[in-house]
Amino acid sequence: MKEHEQATALCSFCPKLCRYSCPVADADRNEAVTPWGKMTAMKRVEDKELPMTPETMGLAYKCLNCRASEFACEHANPVSPALDAYRVRAFKADMAPAAVAPFCEKFRRHNNPYGRDLLPVLQRRFPPAQFAGADAHTVYFPGCVEIATDIATTEKTLRLLDLPLYPEPIQCCGYPLFAAGDWQDFSELAEVNRHALNRYDRIVTGAPQCLYTMETLYRSAGHRVRARFQHVSEYLTSPGAPSLTRRGLGEVAYHDPCYLGRYRKTYEEPRRLIERVSGKPPIEFLLNREEGYCCGGGGLLPVSYPETADAITKTRVAQFRETGAELLVTSCPTCVERFRKFGVEAKSLVDYLVDADETKRKSLRRR
Numbered sequence: 001m002k003e004h005e006q007a008t009a010l011c012s013f014c015p016k017l018c019r020y021s022c023p024v025a026d027a028d029r030n031e032a033v034t035p036w037g038k039m040t041a042m043k044r045v046e047d048k049e050l051p052m053t054p055e056t057m058g059l060a061y062k063c064l065n066c067r068a069s070e071f072a073c074e075h076a077n078p079v080s081p082a083l084d085a086y087r088v089r090a091f092k093a094d095m096a097p098a099a100v101a102p103f104c105e106k107f108r109r110h111n112n113p114y115g116r117d118l119l120p121v122l123q124r125r126f127p128p129a130q131f132a133g134a135d136a137h138t139v140y141f142p143g144c145v146e147i148a149t150d151i152a153t154t155e156k157t158l159r160l161l162d163l164p165l166y167p168e169p170i171q172c173c174g175y176p177l178f179a180a181g182d183w184q185d186f187s188e189l190a191e192v193n194r195h196a197l198n199r200y201d202r203i204v205t206g207a208p209q210c211l212y213t214m215e216t217l218y219r220s221a222g223h224r225v226r227a228r229f230q231h232v233s234e235y236l237t238s239p240g241a242p243s244l245t246r247r248g249l250g251e252v253a254y255h256d257p258c259y260l261g262r263y264r265k266t267y268e269e270p271r272r273l274i275e276r277v278s279g280k281p282p283i284e285f286l287l288n289r290e291e292g293y294c295c296g297g298g299g300l301l302p303v304s305y306p307e308t309a310d311a312i313t314k315t316r317v318a319q320f321r322e323t324g325a326e327l328l329v330t331s332c333p334t335c336v337e338r339f340r341k342f343g344v345e346a347k348s349l350v351d352y353l354v355d356a357d358e359t360k361r362k363s364l365r366r367r
């Protein structure tokens with residue numbers, strides 16, 4: 001906990017410079033859930049000035065892990081890692097928000113957050129030849145959200161990237177357990193997954209949360225994966241990637257997923273790919289790149305505080321409407337799911353690139 005005490009102390013003496021960057025504070029309109037409010041509460045718990053109760057510890061869960069405040073803060077104070085550490089403490093003390101423990105219980109049944117086995121979904125959809133063999137070096141890892149909610153995107157990705165599908169029985173990277181504060185189960189899952197992942201040299205994924213979890217969080221849990229990780233947008237803009245030379249599509253706005261943008265600084269690759277197929281750069285949200293606004297799906301907020309998460313998604317949807325674009329494109333299956341839930345026509349980057357390809361092929365066939 002020591003490394004987080006300096007962070008909580010810094011916030012508690014600060015005049016709340018990051019107040020307006022936090023989507024949770026924006027949605028709840030409550031000083032207690034500003035980065036300053038949450039960090040000060042944790043410091044006061046630490047100093048034994050506030051009792052450790054489900055109410056006070058619940059504040060550690062009022063965070064999307066989006067890191068927006070860190071970029072607005074003059075000291076780049078790492079608020080979300082500090083709150084994550086307090087989640088671990090809350091979870092152990094059975095003081096997490098009420099929905100968190102049953103969620104983890106459901107997760108443990110199949111090692112994914114959907115409460116059902118996801119492997120048959122892949123096995124029904126793809127013939128054995130599409131799964132990586134013993135000699136595969138680079139594989140595609142779809143992640144549980146894509147498998148459960150958008151398997152067609154997995155199919156399009158394999159076709160576009162010309163890569164085999166990751167064949168091991170990993171149902172989920174475990175990010176939901178991490179965000180729940182269930183560090184023990186997360187760490188055990190990371191250890192099992194690490195052994196399977198270590199067979200490959202490079203793992204490509206469309207899910208930025210999985211990428212961050214497997215590359216960085218596993219390492220923090222002592223289970224470093226030796227493989228190199230790439231997001232599909234990085235893979236498609238690297239030397240030797242399949243070429244994309246399509247043109248003439250409608251206006252799209254690009255939403256920066258937090259785990260690809262602020263966490264990884266992959267801002268330009270998706271924009272370059274959109275421009276390559278459409279002939280023009282995407283329309284920008286007013287809040288973009290480092291200042292991008294979370295879709296509402298991070299930090300397990302849709303489980304712990306669903307109303308706040310929904311209010312945040314609605315704000316981002318309103319920001320999308322302001323762009324005047326016809327279509328929202330993003331590079332994360334969780335973001336796509338959140339936006340579709342609120343009636344937005346949203347596509348993953350790969351869907352957009354492949355559908356653009358298909359649009360071109362159809363028009364060629366018509367000639």
Ligand code: SF4
Nearest residue numbers: 011014017018036073
């Ligand atoms: S995150 Fe930075 S700006 Fe925000 S309250 Fe903490 S120290 Fe102040």
